[in-house]
Amino acid sequence: MSKIHCLLAIMVLCIILVPVTAYLLGGWYAYWGHALLAIIFGVLAVFIKTRYY
């Protein structure tokens, strides 16, 4: 699997982890955890765009 596929897989994982963290953690941890997952997703999206396209 190429590096770009790995990065895309992490982005998909970020999406999957959103409801999972809500179910398992709840409360503030889930609330700000979602924001953190979204930021990781955003950083990877921009990294892929600037590095590969």
Added chain:
Amino acid sequence: MAPPIPETTPETVAGVIAAIAAFLTISILLGFFVRKKAKSFEEWLVGRGDIGPLVTGFALVASYLSGWAIFGNAGLGYAYGWSGSWLIGTTSVMGMTLCLVIGYRMRRYVALGARTVPEMLRVRFESRMVQALAGLAMIILLVVYSVGQYKAMATVWTITTNTRFEGSLLATAILVLVYLIVGGYTGTQWVSCFQGILLTIVGWTLGITALFWAGGPAKIAETIGMQTFTYPGGQPTQIPLNDYTLPLPPPEGLAFPSVDYVGVTAAVFMFLFMATGFPHNIARFLGTRKITKREYWVMLLILIVGGLTPLWIGVVGFAARTVWNDTLMTAEYAPMYGDSAAVYASISAGGVPLTSLFAASVFAASVATLAGMVMIMATNVTRDLIHNAYPKASPKRLLGLTKLMLIPFIAIPLWWTFTSPPPILSEFMAGSAVAQAGIFFFVVGVSMHWKGATKWGAIATIIYGLTLTLLHPKAYGKLVGLYHWGYWALLLMFGSALIYFLVSLSTKPLPEEKLEKLFPKREG
């Protein structure tokens, strides 16, 4: 003992009016300054293709943060506790960065003559029919979206000036008209940039202030964990607010997005697609200059800071729930209910200065957005429908007609909000957001990156998306047994995707020599 729900003072009224007047003046001056520099109306709309990352980034933040995010999110947090988080948009940054990496290509279409999103589609597919259909879809969906903006501003006006809700709605409509007449329409990136900075600063400040006002994060979590859901009107239930889903009883309860994890999943995808799907968002890239790799990271930073603002407004709702329990859900606060939480919390936690700034922010987010949408809908009629069908129509007549069309597009959502205001505005607006996400993410966003997209794929997707919109569980969905918001939203978004790709793959795309112009080898 909990502090009482605050009363409006003459100082509050004066502060709110002064803040709105100041905002209006700055917007008008900025708009005037930019217009003076622009050599033509089209240049005023999209600039000279020289707008940098800071202005584009904050303009994108401003167009994303409507009355829903800057105001309605507090209502969601207040009314639904943690389960309101899904519509608060805790993952907004995901969608906004997708919009950044996908939407940048819009600037390519300016060189090919496009000045609006439907025009971009005409260029992409060489089809006037796609342009007209996209314009029509935007009109329908933006009318729904405008209802929420009306409620946001009218609620602020009602509470801060002690006016009746109906009177506040009229005041909002008048403010929109004034905003349009004096030229404050936020077509320019600079005005939007100013608004984006204002919304971000005020949202963060109000959220952090409210967090401490309510006793801190631990106290909020503990208090919400002990409370139960109350329907708008005051009917209590035994359904606890301490979970990320709220299992409201079927069949009506199924129309609530966070009723279960199917709805929650749909909400996550809605936020993923909608920032790109909102035509008024993606249009922000029409005037952008070439962005370097480093500037991409600057824009990402802006989107992260701006994209966290909705979460802080959600915190305001949690704080208000902690302090006042379910008082604002009772009939005494109809028709504003939980949506009034942000205003009361700003008065109680921040006093006159913060309330005034917050009112100016809601004005920026809702009235300015409303004015922008009214303008878009009016030009959809004249530019995308009439001029499209009769290319020889005189520009003077079209301009006159555009001005005339402002009246119905101010009046229709006004009448809707007047006769049946939605109890929780963000929940209502989510219906339109799903449709915009499902239709335009693919028809606009993906089409800029996929050569195989065809006009028939776009047309089929728009028709399918609009049909499914009518089948919203709170509209005509019940007639076909579609009670569940989550299934409806997934069916709309992924059904649109399926139709878009299947129809495109089975029809003929534009010839390669034409596609070369739209898909040059190097990103321009």
